[in-house]
Amino acid sequence: MNRRKILVANWKMYKTGAETLLFFEELKSLLPQKTSVEMVVAPPFTSLEAASKLSKSCGVKLSAQNMHWEEKGAFTGEISASMLKALFCEYVILGHSERRHIFHETDQEIHSKIKAALQHDLKIILCVGENLEERESNQTSSVLEKQLLSGLSGVSKAQLSQWVIAYEPVWAIGTGKVAEPAQAEEAHRFIRRKIWDTYDMDVAAALPILYGGSVKAENFKAISSQPNVDGALVGGASLQAKSFIEILKQMT
Ligand code: PGA
Numbered sequence: 278m279n280r281r282k283i284l285v286a287n288w289k290m291y292k293t294g295a296e297t298l299l300f301f302e303e304l305k306s307l308l309p310q311k312t313s314v315e316m317v318v319a320p321p322f323t324s325l326e327a328a329s330k331l332s333k334s335c336g337v338k339l340s341a342q343n344m345h346w347e348e349k350g351a352f353t354g355e356i357s358a359s360m361l362k363a364l365f366c367e368y369v370i371l372g373h374s375e376r377r378h379i380f381h382e383t384d385q386e387i388h389s390k391i392k393a394a395l396q397h398d399l400k401i402i403l404c405v406g407e408n409l410e411e412r413e414s415n416q417t418s419s420v421l422e423k424q425l426l427s428g429l430s431g432v433s434k435a436q437l438s439q440w441v442i443a444y445e446p447v448w449a450i451g452t453g454k455v456a457e458p459a460q461a462e463e464a465h466r467f468i469r470r471k472i473w474d475t476y477d478m479d480v481a482a483a484l485p486i487l488y489g490g491s492v493k494a495e496n497f498k499a500i501s502s503q504p505n506v507d508g509a510l511v512g513g514a515s516l517q518a519k520s521f522i523e524i525l526k527q528m529t
Contacts, residue, residue, distance in 0.1 A: 281485050283441055283508040284525055285317040285402060286515030287342060287370060292320055294327035301331035303518035308335060314508065314528050317368055317402075318515075322356055325364040332365075340368035340402065343376055346389035358397035368400045370510075372428060374447045378408075384427035391428055395436055402441045402510065403428045404489070405468070409448035418467055425471055434476050442468055442486045443510040449490025451512060458499045461488045465505035494523035501528050 292300065297320055319340035320328045332339055345355035361369060371394065372387045387403075394401050405424040407417045421444070429437070444464045449456050456464075465486045473481035488500050489510030500506055508528065514520045 280483060280507050282314045282528055283317065283485050283487060284314050284521075284528060285319060285340065285368075285370075285441075285443070285487065285508070285510045286521055287319045287373070287489075287510055287512050288321060288324075288516060289342070289375070289512055290321055291516055292324050294324050297324040297327040298331060300516075300518050301328065301335055301337075304337070304522070305331070305335050307518055307522045309522075309525070309529075312525065312529060314525055316525065319368070319370055325361070325366065329365040338367045339365055340370055341366050341399075342370050342373065344369050344371075344390055344394065344399075346386070346393040348393070358393050358399055361399060362397055366399065368402055368441075369394050370402045370404065370443075372404045372424065374404060374406055374408075374445055374450055378447065384424060388427055388430060391432070395432070400439045400441070402443055402487075404443045404445050404510070406445040406447050406450075406490070408446075412446065412448065417464065421464060421467060422471055425468060426475070429472075429475060434480050437472075437476060437480055438483065440484065442472075442484060443489050444468060444486060445489035445510060447490075451491070453491050455491040455496045456488070456500070458503050461500050462503035462505055465503065469505055492524060494520065494527055497524050498527040 316337045317340050318337050319342045341361045344358055371390050376382045405421050407420040411420050446456055469481050485507040487508045487510045488506050492509045492511045493514040
């Protein structure tokens with residue numbers, strides 16, 4: 278099965294608008310002539326507009342890192358799906374572990390965001406992953422299943438065809454501790470199997486599943502060559518155009 282390969286940069290709370298422009302200028306000079314990998318950058322909200330000026334000429338799509346489920350209203354500090362669409366966002370990352378753990382987002386809240394994103398035709402990058410304690414007590418599969426099924430509830434097969442799932446073991450995010458290729462493959466296979474059981478083989482076979490957690494060029498080749506790994510969601514190593522492109526090179 279020839280699945281889409283995707284590389285996503287999650288900048289978290291880094292880069293002003295000016296720094297964003299510099300990144301894209303550098304990226305442009307480093308881009309390979311041709312790549313079959315879909316590249317997506319998720320800047321902070323305040324840099325989306327700057328990113329939208331140059332991303333297209335680099336063939337890069339834009340994603341938001343989060344959003345609120347309401348359309349509009351008295352929600353100080355929040356951003357809606359239609360605001361993201363107005364800034365040319367094609368994707369939104371939902372359920373990132375930093376949202377789940379630092380900001381205590383629940384599966385229910387994430388699901389409300391998913392419903393709002395779907396209403397606005399935003400493509401969803403749903404993050405799932407276990408923490409260290411859960412892995413060590415053999416709960417990885419049950420945690421993944423719970424996060425996945427809660428996110429997918431009420432989602433049709435046609436809607437799912439626009440999704441990307443990111444497996445991000447919490448213990449590997451920003452820690453320098455990357456999952457073993459076999460550990461990543463096992464989790465990705467489990468996720469694909471769950472999608473198959475919940476929907477069908479075709480939708481499961483076509484769904485891109487990305488790995489995230491301390492990805493850099495030096496460790497990604499081995500992970501990327503696993504049969505169920507279709508790309509990466511990269512934090513730290515995506516902040517420099519050069520290291521981001523080095524990861525891209527491991528995928529082709
Ligand atoms: P990291 O972050 O690559 O810095 O570990 C990954 C992520 O949070 O998506």
